[in-house]
Amino acid sequence: MALIGQPAGDGAASAPAPGWAGVGTVTLRELSDLPDLTAARRSDHHVLVLVTVGHGQHEIDFRAYPCRPGTLLWARPGQVSRFGGNAGLDAIVVCWEPTAVAEVADDPALLDGGIGPAYWQLAGEDEDAVINEVSQLVVDCQRHRSGTLAAGLLRHQLAVLLLRIALLPGRAPAERGDAYIRFRLEVEKDFTRTRRVEEYAERMGYSVRxxxxxxxxxxxxxxxxxxxxxxxxxxxxxxxxxxxxxADIGRRLGFPEPTNFGRFFHREAGTSPGAFRTAQRFGPRLPAQRRPIGSDPHGRPAPRVAGEA
Structure with missing residues (x-):
């Protein structure tokens, strides 16, 4: 399976592509001999991490999350992840293609949770339910490796797991008609081309206000x-x-002039692009872009979950 994506500066995939069902599982310990496991990686797959042993941390989009048994983390396609490399930390990692659930879910966008939280500290019945679903998925990924029926089984089991996550306390799926949700979806499509609120509002049929x-x-x-x-x-x-x-990154994001991109990035991230890149690879972590305290990686207030520290 294509596990965590490519580390910084790596020109080749770090692991084979996902299996025919688009779903795969592995343990963090089994990945420990991969080169640069602690490097920043960006995947075009979903990566769900359920911590089973030990303590440590895991980063998703430059935010560090504390890990202990019962911690559940979800990195979506395009997000950047980094394992903390903590000795004794182990987890079950479930990876799947974005299309793997589309065939068995009425609205995969709700399961995807693109603007939902990335972190839960599970407890009680919620923890038991998620562990049971993940454990069964691990068993069936090992037992059923080929065939149409097996593929259907794995995809349905994955859908059930994601529905259980969607039903966690404080994790009600966002309504597609919600103005903020619609705006975020429009921004996601076009943020590299325009940063004008007026364009998005007109497209949605709303006022800027x-x-x-x-x-x-x-x-x-x-x-x-x-x-x-x-x-x-x-x-x-x-x-x-x-x-x-x-300069090429700036142009890709709509800044023809490198100086304009540098000023923008420094204003938003509090450091220059070059310093940020250097610190991410060789030095201490820099704080992520400014967000309200207690928000999720997409800026939405992160709900507290039963048992969360």
Missing amino acids: TVTRACLAATGRSAKQVIDDRVTLEAMRLLAVTDEPI
């Missing part, structure tokens, strides 16, 4: 700040996991 009010209610950030946050996050991802020249 309505969109801004929705963003403030959901994140405490204005609509323009939400767009800038998304652009900054993409810049951070590209700086961390590629060797692409900084």
